[in-house]
Amino acid sequence: xxxxxxxxxxxxxxxxxxVKIECRSLDFQATTMFWYRQFPKQxxxxxxxxxxxxxxxxxQGVEKDKFLINHASLTLSTLTVTSAHPEDSSFYICSAVQxxxxxxxxxxxxxxxx
Amino acid sequence: xxxxxxxxxxxxxxxxKTATLTCNYTNYSPAYLQWYRQDxxxxxxxxxxxxxxxxxxxxxxxxxxxxxxxxQSLFHITASQPADSATYLCALAxxxxxxxxxxxxxxxxxxxx
Numbered sequence: 001x002x003x004x005x006x007x008x009x010x011x012x013x014x015x016x017x018x019v020k021i022e023c024r025s026l027d028f029q030a031t032t033m034f035w036y037r038q039f040p041k042q043x044x045x046x047x048x049x050x051x052x053x054x055x056x057x058x059x060q061g062v063e064k065d066k067f068l069i070n071h072a073s074l075t076l077s078t079l080t081v082t083s084a085h086p087e088d089s090s091f092y093i094c095s096a097v098q099x100x101x102x103x104x105x106x107x108x109x110x111x112x113x114x
Numbered sequence: 115x116x117x118x119x120x121x122x123x124x125x126x127x128x129x130x131k132t133a134t135l136t137c138n139y140t141n142y143s144p145a146y147l148q149w150y151r152q153d154x155x156x157x158x159x160x161x162x163x164x165x166x167x168x169x170x171x172x173x174x175x176x177x178x179x180x181x182x183x184x185x186q187s188l189f190h191i192t193a194s195q196p197a198d199s200a201t202y203l204c205a206l207a208x209x210x211x212x213x214x215x216x217x218x219x220x221x222x223x224x225x226x227x
Contacts, residue, residue, distance in 0.1 A: 034214075043220065046214065093157045101148075101163060102163055105157035105158045105160075106157050108155065110155070
């Protein structure tokens with residue numbers, strides 16, 4: 001149980017385009033999902049907390065107009081990187097909370113912006 | 115500001131030995147601490163959670179200690195195997211009712227046959 005999937009696993013796009021990443025909890029309902037970004041050899045940095053049916057809460061320094069988060073259902077949250085630039089290239093990881101304190105992470109999405 | 119430190123250098127050990135990884139933190143009073151395993155190009159996988167009022171937690175070959183006075187957690191893998199080779203992350207949470215985690219950079223463990 002407690003499986004989280006992400007799609008796509010890898011994406012390459014041109015600078016200026018938008019990219020959507022999906023995060024799904026496959027066998028449980030998640031009222032809260034988290035979006036992280038991880039640069040090589042760095043720690044996971046929390047970008048935003050996504051709550052079903054309400055606006056996401058963004059961490060300091062994360063542009064909410066650039067990283068659009070939609071948590072439309074209890075099993076799906078999406079992150080859209082708008083007008084992506086090479087500096088947005090990173091490993092994006094989502095996680096979901098089932099009910100306790102542990103977070104279950106997706107496999108991650110590698111974004112490369114050319 | 116809050117700081118979580120894990121050994122940045124990789125830990126190399128021989129199969130069968132016990133691996134010990136360290137997580138130190140400053141300017142933080144976590145309600146609980148978690149350890150995760152992360153393989154290259156993959157998301158973290160939850161291993162163990164220990165609360166501030168717990169000294170030690172065990173799960174199969176894994177053992178975690180939590181010393182809130184020293185502000186330190188130790189993560190042990192006994193009878194290590196090459197399959198244990200991965201990066202291990204510690205993560206701290208500020209309160210029991212909310213799950214926001216702050217991660218360390220992780221320590222890479224390499225177990226040689």
